[in-house]
Amino acid sequence: MKNNKSFWGVASFFTMLMVWIEMPLLAQEVPAHAITNVMVHMADGNVIENTNIVWRNGIIEQVGVNESIPFDAFVIDGGDSLHVYPGLIDGMATWGSPDIPRDLPRLENPGKPPYDRAGAQPDRIPAHYLNEDKAFEDAMESGFTLVSLGLNGQMLPGHIQPFNLSAAKLTQAHAFSDPIALQGSFDTAPGGWGSGAYPSTQMGVMAYFRQLMYDASALQEHMMYFEKHSNMTQPEQNDVLEALFPLVNKEYPLFFEVDSKEEIERLFRLQDEFGFEIVLVSAKEASALIEELKARNIAVLASLDVTEMPDWLEKEIKDSKVNNEEISESGDDDSDNEDVERIELTEEELVFRSKQKKAWEEEINNVASLVKAGIPTGFTSDGLSPKEIQKKINLVTEHTSLTKSDLIKLMTVQNAYILGISNRVGTIKEGNSAHLILTDGPLFEKGTKIHIQVSQGVINNFMED
Amino acid sequence: MKNIVNTLLLLVIFSVPSLAQEKGSVFIQNATLITITDGIIENGDVLIIDGVITGIGTNLSAPLGVNVVNGSGKYVMPGIIDAHSHLNTVSTNEARNPVTAEVTMEESINPNSVSIYRAIAGGVTSIHLMHGSANVIGGQGETLKLRYGVSQDEMRFRNAKRTIKFALGENPTRVHGQGNGIQPRTRMGVEQIIRGHFDEALDYKKKREAYIETKKVYERDRRGRIVPPVPVAKNLRYDVLNDIIDGEILVHCHSYRADEILMLMRVFNDYGIKNYTFQHANEAFKVAPEIAKNGAYTSVFADWWAYKFEVYYSTAYNATILNENGVTNSINSDSNELIRHLNHEAAKTVRYGETSEADALKMITINPAMQLGIDKMVGSLEVGKHGDIAIWSGHPLSIYSKVLQTYIDGKKYFDMLTNPADMRIAVDSNDSYTEAEFNTFIKGREEDACMSDVFELIQH
Incomplete structure (x- = not known):
């Protein structure tokens, strides 16, 4: 026995x-996949025709013109007319995150709230909070294969973690990697007037943030002492403060959602005090601080959520086009229409218009200015739905020097770099994770459809039905 | 060639912010100079070189290249200083705790507000940007120079003393006591909040210093026999409270009633705190000798009262009585409308209480400068002081006089004749013309501006 x-x-x-x-x-017995005879759009903007791409187990094995296709490969024939792009990456989104709770109970002492009620939840990890969200499917259909997820929250909502967009219902199993950063903003404590708490202002958030950092470094020191001296008072268990240790130790970047120039400057103050690395998220006025960004070596995950052209400006441009056409047709320089409108405007309104035009041009050129200045710039959907993204892409490419291929770069190779995962995604090359999209025309052009989306080797075919 | 053009272009672009910081030079000739500290000089000249007053007198001459302004028939006065303002805050009240010493208005500055420009047009060159009065110990203040068009950091008045807001009476008891059911609910509670927090801060200081000391000993101990200390985290709130006790931060205390004014002086005497200012202080006239004896300052309204119960017992003679009793008193605005004509507010002390014109003008120049710890730099026309001045069309205490030009650090920020009507910096690309509110001027005094952000809060 x-x-x-x-x-x-x-x-x-x-x-x-x-x-x-x-x-x-x-595992090697798993069949390979191949897309053959396609135009491959490389990271540098070059297009290689008649190319085959082979991947197995989620990893690209071959990219080339005359590559032989493994005998066991499941082949999708591009028929010389289809395009392949690296899968698009969303630098930061909060899809699938639980909503901020409503109807929070009134606190007995709003001046001393528990961490979560103050808006400090840096211990949260997206993988543990994933909900179903239609946005995942929409994003996949729009060509996104990877998304860096944060959580809905306030000052410190949690960690940021990249996920493969390989299924409409994401779970922890779809995580692309461990968390890569902490998420931050100047948002005040939740609860509104009725059940809000400290900090309720931006200056309060800044002070509270500092205190958290001081508390975290004291706790870390205590834990280090206790490891060597078990005869001293035991340190408290505190997940919130412990989650801040990487920030205290400057081992982890803080992805901070911020837009106005003044708020970015306030964030710089915190950086000066604590020395951690920052990535700006959204950053609609970041181009006003280009020299500072360069000096601090700060990357930007830029929002494309720009305002539509003011109605009056659109009309003015349209009218002047009509007039120009009339002039060229009749050879007459009579522009009565315009004059009539001009007369109706007060000088005050004219001044307003010139200021507004300047403001709008600055706004829409933000991303272009960052790119031009050589600031590492990526892309965040930042609350825009995939449909809205297409609309904003059209707006930005129509009115700035940015081209669609520039924007694709932001959404692929640049985002991979900023997220620190460029050794695995962002470009189509051997050894990289198979994140691809197959389209029937140039990406983001009108009429172009996405046929297939591949996220870490998993194929999602949108043309089947 | 293209590179050169680009470089030049870059130079132009990047010289814009530094231009904004630039100090200017100007020579104002043949004007009536109201020096504040040294009488009136008829047919006088003021020379400002690189932001600093280098000459005051008659028959001066200016170096070549300095812009000359003909001052004949005009008055030159130091820029007005408003010791109580919420002119361009991002938010005013961090109203969720009775003590928020750790927050600072330095981090709540909106440099783009057109209200800054409107204040310069009233001859104001510096303000004390204050936290509101929702809390017993509110946030730290920030003294600003109204350099319109620069960044938030460049607006800060360098080397001004640090300040903090305290508040007594109805506001903190309403917000925290009635609103949240916590201390303080009464004036007695307000006193205990102050004493309690000072005591906690002193206690923290002892513990923190002991920890740092033991840590040093522990780190020197190579044999590992010494048990390390339990770390005491740096505490921002207590650090600021200790700085108040140590005299590094000047307290500006929102107060109305005589009894609470006496209370705070008792408390401060117990903790050895000096050089503080009672803001509003409508009943200060009742205890003017006591205030003078304690060396405290007051900063009052000329004639603004009755907007709540604790402000009913008021008089237009308040400023005069304080002044006659030897209290260094200033007249403040606490309002984006009043700040545009603080000269009128000062004039009221002459009209009501027959305060001398010289003393009335001190109340909006050198006196507030003393209360903010900037009187060595501004507040009077003196050689060596900053070139922060305004040129008036007539005597500044006359209702008919207007500010023609305002200079800060010798650089002109306001010119009534040449500036465009619309001086807004930021226009939103989303606004329609009618929504943009250029024509919405402030209609009157915003009552109790100190309580902005919290009115909704106290409904509960």
Whole structure:
């Protein structure tokens, strides 16, 4: 009996060992996938025609013109007319995140709220909070294959973690990697007037943030002492403060959602005090601080959520076009229409218009200015739905020097760089994770449809039905 | 070639912000100079070089290249200083705790507000940007120079003393006591909040210093025999409270009633705190000798009262009585409308209480400067002081006089004749013309501006 037991013990050990040794071998038996005869859009903007791409187990094995296709490959023929792009990456979104709770109970002492009621939840990890969200499917259909997820919250909503957009219902299993950063903003404590708490202003958020950092470094020191001296008072368990240790130790970047020039300057103050790395998220006025961004080596995940052209300006441009056409047709420089409108405007309104035009041009050129200045610039959907993104892409490319291929770069290679995952995604090359999209025309152009989206090797075909 | 053009272009672009910081030079000739600290000089000249007053007198001459302004028939006065303003705050009240010493208006400055420009047009060159009065110990204040068009950081008055807002009476008891059911609900509670927090801060200081000391000993101990200290985290709130006790921060206390004014002086005497200012202080006239004896200052309205119960017992003679009793008193606005004509507010002390014109003008120049710890730099026309001045069309206490030009650090920020009508910096690309509200001037005094952000809060 005793022997028997040990026999089974040894046997099961060897079985497990064999399974363990065989695993990679077995895995290689998984068939490869290939897309053949396509135009591949490379990171540098070059297009290589008649190219084949082969991947297996989620990793690109071959990219080339004359590559032989493995015998076991499941092949999708591009028929010389289809395009392949690297999968698009959303630098930051809060899809699938639980909403900020409503109807919070009134606090007994709003001046001393628990961490979550103050808006400090840096211990939260997106993988643990994933809800179903239609946005995942919409994003996949729009060509996104990877998204860096944050959580809805306030000052410190949690960690930021990249996920493969390989299924409409994401779970922890779809995580692309461990969390890569902490998420931050100047948002005040939740609850509004009725049940709000400290900090309720931006200056309060700044002070509270500082205090958290001081408390975290004291706790970390205490824990280090306790490790060596078990005869001293035991440090408290505190997940919130412990989640800030990487920030205290400058080992982790803070992805901070912020727009106005003044708020970005306030964030710089916190950076000066604590020395951590910052990535700006949204950053609609970041181009006003280009020299500072350069000096601090700060990257930007830029929002494309720009305002439509003011109605009066659109009309003015349209009218002047009509007039120009009339002039060229009739050879007459009579522009009565315009004059009539001009006369109706007061000088005050004219001044207003010139100021507004300047403001709008600055706003819409924000991303273009960042790119031009060489600031590492990526893209965040930042609350825009995939449909809205297409609309904003049209707006930005129509009115600034940015082209659609510039924007694709932001959404692929640049985002991969900023998220610190460019060794795996962002470009189409051997050894990279298979994040691809197959389209029937140039991406973001009118009429172009996305046929297939591949996220870490998993194929989603949108043309099947 | 293209590179050179680009470089030049870059130079032009990046010299804009530094231009904004630039100090200017100007020579104002043949004007009536109201020096504040040294009488009136008829047919006088003021020379400002690189932001600093270098000459005051008659028959001065200016170096070549300095812009000359003909001042004949005009008055030159130091820029008005408003010791109580919420002119361009982002938010005013961090109203969720009775003590918020750790927050600072330095981080709540909106440099783009057109209200800044409107204040310069009233001859104001510096303001004390204050936290509101919702809390017993509110946030730290920030003294600003109204350099319109610069960044929030460049607006800060360098080397001004640090300040903080305290508030007594109805506001903090209403917000925290009635609103949230916590201390303070009464004036007695207000006193205990102050004493309690000072005591906690002193206690923290002892513990923190002991920890730092033991840590040093522990780190020097190579044999590992010493048990390390339990770390005491740096505490921003207590650090600021200790700085108040140590005299590094000047307290400006919102107060109305005589009894609460006496209370605070008792408390401050117990903790050795000096050089503080009672803001509003409508009943200060009742205890003027006591205030003078304690060396405290007051900063009052000329004639603004009755907007709540604690402000009913008021008089237009308040400023005069305080002044006669030797209290250094200033007249403040606490309002984006009043700030545009603080000269009128000062004039009221002459009209009501027959305060001398010289003393009336001190109340909007050198006196507030003393209360903010900037009187060595501004507040009078003196050689060596900053070139912060205004040129008036007539005597500044006359209802008919207007500000023609305002200079800060010798640089002109306002010119009534040449500036365009619309001086807004920021126009939103989303606004329609009618929504943009250029024509919406402030209609009157905003009552109790100190309580902005919290009116909705106190409904509960």
